[in-house]
Amino acid sequence: MTAALSQMDLPAPRSDSDELAAFCKAAGDPLRLEILRVLHHNAYGVLELSQIFDTGQSGMSHHLKILAKSGLVATRREGNSIFYRRAPAPEDPTRQELQRALFAKIDRLALSTSIQQRIQSVNRERTEASRNFFQQNAERFRVNQDLIASFDQYGEPVTEFLDATPGSRRRVLEVGPGEGGFLPALALRFHEVVALDSSAEMLSRSRQLVDEQQLNNVQLVHGDTAWALEQELRADCITLNMVLHHTPDPAQIFADLAQLLSPGGTMLVTELCHHDQSWARESCGDLWLGFDPEDLSEWAAAAGLSAGESLFLAQRNGFQIQLRQFFKPLTTAGNSR
Template sequence: MEIIKQFKALSDPTRLRLLFILEHFELNVNEIVSVVNMVQSGVSRHLKILLEAGLLVSRKDGSFIYYAANKNGYNRELVVLACRQLENDPGLLEDLARTQQCIILRKNRSRRFFRTAAPRWDRLKRKVLGDFNPNTVFEPHLQDASVIADLGCGTGEMLASLLDRGKKTLIGVDVSPEMLEQARLRLPESPNLELRIGELEHLPMREQEADAALMSMVLYHVSEPEKAIQEVYRVLNPGGVFLLVDFLKHNQEQIKDIIGGVWLGFTRQQISGWMDRTGFNLKHIESYPVGKTLTLTFYLAQK
């Protein structure tokens, strides 16, 4: 009986500890080992038991395998119940604090990349995309929006295009000071434009501040994509649209050497699952082949 397997998986304190951590964060084995301070073989054995019980899910990204608590399926209530009983345990709260440090290390690697890549970003992007311009995919869907947020605006290429197309209020957000500096050099002074520094997982925006939000080749740089999507939902007005373009999952790790990133793209199921759990109504998906035998996928969703 499946329920016996699940209760056996939960009967070990170490496995409960791992499940609690992975309910809050998706981590690879090396990161998990650093958090719980156990040998890798022991961690891998416990992860296998939790996986076979259906309490965890895993995904391969390049040479790493990432683990997270199962967010779907009939056993979701069991995961939630177990983690709720553990949420005030002092030792597990210390685990979460150490896990936050792993996430900070990931983010710092991305910031170091953009510190040097910002002046060359437009050229690096063309090296991967060829002649394809993802901005043209967004523009037809922004006609009715009065306030548009470009999240991960980079060097301001999309904002410059929108400034030329009528009097809309534009908000550009990026975590990299160096990328925002490039955007300031490119963009003219305008009362309709504001650039803000901040993480996509913690947007420097008010609730329901925008009619449309877009992310163009940004999500693969974000350590916690689902949190970023939840933030988009928060800052959009009811009926607002979310436009996302990002790489379809691939296995070309060398692409990270050109344009950085935490993820090697996403499957349609990953993106649609995150949007669905957040509350978005996914309206349209379309894919476009680009350079380096890669594919960009466009998602149109509505709050």
């Protein structure tokens, strides 16, 4: 009798019609559709979304709860913060078709100028937080970085990865050279090396190494990918070592670099896999606790790049590094975000 009562107390399983109704309810609100549009390529916390849409936190939380219950958004914890992003396609074929059709339609909608400006404002705040960290901690950069993964630990595999990558050796662009550990290897392999960094403090540390080793084919540039686009800079190869987890909008970095990359060119990315060691945010200035390999693949595909080889390196301290290779087709139809 007790067992029978316990079974009666259990909530009834959701039927297909219940799930479809929840899906339609979630998609039946203009604000929720705009939230899904904003979450296309980046993840945001509830306070950031409240700022972007100029609405109260409680109201935003309510909309996110409905979207999460319907399976349209997923959450991911980054330290003490929870970020929302679009959920991956479900396994059920019917739901999968509906979700993909909805997202495809949403992505054709234009965001208002005010929303775009507030997105830029949120991303600027993230960028400023990262710059402030490096400005205040440039002297401790190597010590802090060694807590996660020093260049000495992954530099040789990255160099071997580069040597196995086909393509022109005329110009290479390294984004975020840090203390310049990879610059000597690049200088030996390319006719021209451009090192781009938005942190003047870190760029000065790279300059010390360049001067000491007399790397005469290395040009150090203070700027970001937006500046490089304005200058119409082009490169046959682009490298990023442990950069994406410091950037406010990794998907936009992929989009920018895809434009900077010459047709037939290669982008090599060394990045942390997703982890749960939240101390890295305060100790190392990380905005993100690494990324799933699928994240990088999705951003690359959206930017018109095709994935090549992958290599994963386990570190003794529990971190895992992913080395990824992406190619730009010789001819492109022109992808936009």
